Amino acid sequence: MPPHKTTTLLIEDSGFMRIILSDLLKSDPSIELLGTASNGLKGLEKIRQLRPDVIITDMVMPESDGLAVVKNVMQNNPKPVILLSSLEKEDPKVFEALLAGAFDFLNKEEVTKLAKQQQFPLNEMVKVAAGVSLGKLAGARGEKNTFEHSFDEQLRYEAIAIGASTGGPVAIEQLLNGLPANLNIPVIIAQHMPEQFLRSFAKRLDRVIPLRVKLAQQGEEPEGGTVYVLPGHKNSHVILDSHTNRPIFSFTRKKYREFNFPSIDGLFMSLAEVYGKKLIGIVLTGMGRDGTKGLQAIQQQRGFTIAQDEKSSVVFGMPKSAIDHKVINQVLALKEIPGFVVSCLA
Known part of the structure; x- marks a missing residue:
């Protein structure tokens, strides 16, 4: 019986990056790339059709961005979602996506740079994400503690x-x-x-x-x-x-x-x-x-x-x-x- 492969779906609006990232994922025999999509709306449709183990999505895209993808997935078909973002964009929505249940995020440019040095952080993250308990992904902000604690003048720790x-x-x-x-x-x-x-x-x-x-x-x-x-x-x-x-x-x-x-x-x-x-x-x-x-x-x-x-x-x-x-x-x-x-x- 052949070993189980981790199935993935890649959502990325740049055709050039789709090719590069697809090649990286296909280079790992333990990962199967089921398909790609050029925007969030098409990606959500393919998620429903293909039911991948792990979803990889760009953050900044037309017609439904990465945050919208994460919220939709976690509400309707919970799966680990890895976010891709470009450093120069510094998208603050990354943190909202993490709170909404995304697994983690990577810088696209760094992923491709490290691949040339035979390092594959995206592939390793996909395999770790596939084993995570979905119940742990939807983060809770926690209640704000506005209580003013009565501290002693000399604390045990500094x-x-x-x-x-x-x-x-x-x-x-x-x-x-x-x-x-x-x-x-x-x-x-x-x-x-x-x-x-x-x-x-x-x-x-x-x-x-x-x-x-x-x-x-x-x-x-x-x-x-x-x-x-x-x-x-x-x-x-x-x-x-x-x-x-x-x-x-x-x-x-x-x-x-x-x-x-x-x-x-x-x-x-x-x-x-x-x-x-x-x-x-x-x-x-x-x-x-x-x-x-x-x-x-x-x-x-x-x-x-x-x-x-x-x-x-x-x-x-x-x-x-x-x-x-x-x-x-x-x-x-x-x-x-x-x-x-x-x-x-x-």
């Missing part, structure tokens, strides 16, 4: 670090919404995402959660009550530099084993040096193992580490790696993490 990848934007928004509006320590986030989209992500979070959110800037010292999203500069990572008279965000070209931008390991290890036992490190949903080494460094400094549990993770890769390496103090469902973190601070 900073919170969060690392996430696939499924992270929705999980981060839900987690941050659950933190009190008067939280008086910094929250520093490394989310695997292209640089331009991280700017949009920070702006979006600043609009929708009670805390102030901004992109971390080189030379800036973290302040209490502010959420910092690390920029995703290619070929350099953002860390907290402790070799100055005050800890500041700084860029480094240091290479980390898990090749992601921004590096969760790099951030966590640098924060462990600065904050020691006064740091909480949290790893959320995502593919791969980034964050495990960093959480180990936090534990060695006697900080506290938390992993999102399998049931609430879109992809359990990063939390599972950290749990398997025994560098986690507490495993929690996503909705339980904000309250637990607040209880740790008192």
